[in-house]
Amino acid sequence: MQDMGAVAAPPLPRFRSLVKRLFDDVNYLYVIDRAEQQLAKLLGLVLVVVMVAATFQLVWQVGFALSVPDTPWLGDKLNRVLGDLLNLLIAVEVLQNITSYLRRHVVQIELVLLTAMTAVARKVIVLPAGAESKPQLLAGLGVAVLALAAAYWLVRSLTLRKPPRRTGPAIRIRGRDR
Numbered sequence: 001m002q003d004m005g006a007v008a009a010p011p012l013p014r015f016r017s018l019v020k021r022l023f024d025d026v027n028y029l030y031v032i033d034r035a036e037q038q039l040a041k042l043l044g045l046v047l048v049v050v051m052v053a054a055t056f057q058l059v060w061q062v063g064f065a066l067s068v069p070d071t072p073w074l075g076d077k078l079n080r081v082l083g084d085l086l087n088l089l090i091a092v093e094v095l096q097n098i099t100s101y102l103r104r105h106v107v108q109i110e111l112v113l114l115t116a117m118t119a120v121a122r123k124v125i126v127l128p129a130g131a132e133s134k135p136q137l138l139a140g141l142g143v144a145v146l147a148l149a150a151a152y153w154l155v156r157s158l159t160l161r162k163p164p165r166r167t168g169p170a171i172r173i174r175g176r177d178r
Contacts, residue, residue, distance in 0.1 A: 037102060044098040051091045058084050079126045086122035093118060110159065113152040120144045 021027060062081060065071045093115040100108045124141055131137060 033105075040098050040102055044095060044102070047091060047095050047098070051088060051095070054084070054088055054091070058088065075129075079128070083122065083126040086118070086125065090115060090118050090122065109155050110152065113148055113155065117145070117148045117152065120148060 022031070058081075061084075065073075065077065071077065093111065097108065097111050097115060100106075100111055120141060124145075
């Protein structure tokens, strides 16, 4: 005997048809593209919250240090403040990368390389005392700077020669593709 209140499961052919339509190339790529956009928006929002909290914390620390008259600003204190400021600058650049991706659906290689160069520059600027006795660290940072600068120059020179092509989303969908 069948329960009248129970909902019958959809017939197997309808289910197969639904799955087949979902995994059709156009529909599948549309779902992937939308999911990618939503994840980028969520990551951007999380990054903004972290940046606001870090900014308040930095302002609080500097304000507190300024209220104490004997605070030494040279040495470790200055390195920490500069490191925190540069970390916030890198976070702003990462946020620009995310918003640029959301606007154009393309990863802006120039922005990514500039962000990486800023991160390496931050490392060089806030080198701890005694870093001069670590030649491998200094050589590694030098190689990273040269490689990033060469990559940026190469990408920039190619961009100036011809206008950039739009590469995403993979399939153009009428009314949904900008």
